[in-house]
Amino acid sequence: MEQKLEALETAKNYINNLKQAIDKIYNYISEGKENNAIALIPSFTEGVEWVSQVLVLTKDIHKKDLNISGLNDVLKEVVEAIENEDYILVGDLFKYEIYEVLDEVQKNI
Numbered sequence: 001m002e003q004k005l006e007a008l009e010t011a012k013n014y015i016n017n018l019k020q021a022i023d024k025i026y027n028y029i030s031e032g033k034e035n036n037a038i039a040l041i042p043s044f045t046e047g048v049e050w051v052s053q054v055l056v057l058t059k060d061i062h063k064k065d066l067n068i069s070g071l072n073d074v075l076k077e078v079v080e081a082i083e084n085e086d087y088i089l090v091g092d093l094f095k096y097e098i099y100e101v102l103d104e105v106q107k108n109i
Contacts, residue, residue, distance in 0.1 A: 004058040011054040012109040015102050018047050022094045022102075029091035037090070038082065045075065048102075055105070066105050074098055 021044045028037035048071060055066050074097045081089040 001061065004061050007054050008058050008061070008109050011051050012106055014047065014051060015106040018044060018051070018102055019099060019106075021047070022099045026091045026095040029087045034087045034090075037087070041078070048075075051102075051105070062108070064108050066108055068101055068105055071098060071101055074101070 021040055025037045025040050025044070028034070028040075048068070052068050052071075055062070055068065059066070074093055078090055078093050081087070081093065
């Protein structure tokens with residue numbers, strides 16, 4: 001139980017790193033530095049995967065249902081937007097959809 005609480009606390013704090021990465025991705029795109037933004041996405045998705053695993057392993061002690069599986073659909077949209085070179089959409093998806101999901105999870109851990 002104690003280890004699960006520690007893992008959740010670590011995940012809660014780590015979400016701040018993910019939110020900072022979102023801000024960097026969004027800002028790079030706003031500045032026309034799409035390649036810099038794209039370079040951050042793989043490590044960002046690894047971080048989201050880690051948080052997701054922590055949430056699965058600690059689901060029995062959550063305050064409420066914490067599920068970030070909906071991010072998979074948004075991340076698919078991100079991939080599609082990158083393929084279409086629609087970087088404004090990529091930035092918007094990170095800033096206004098992914099950020100909100102992570103913020104909600106962080107508040108409820």
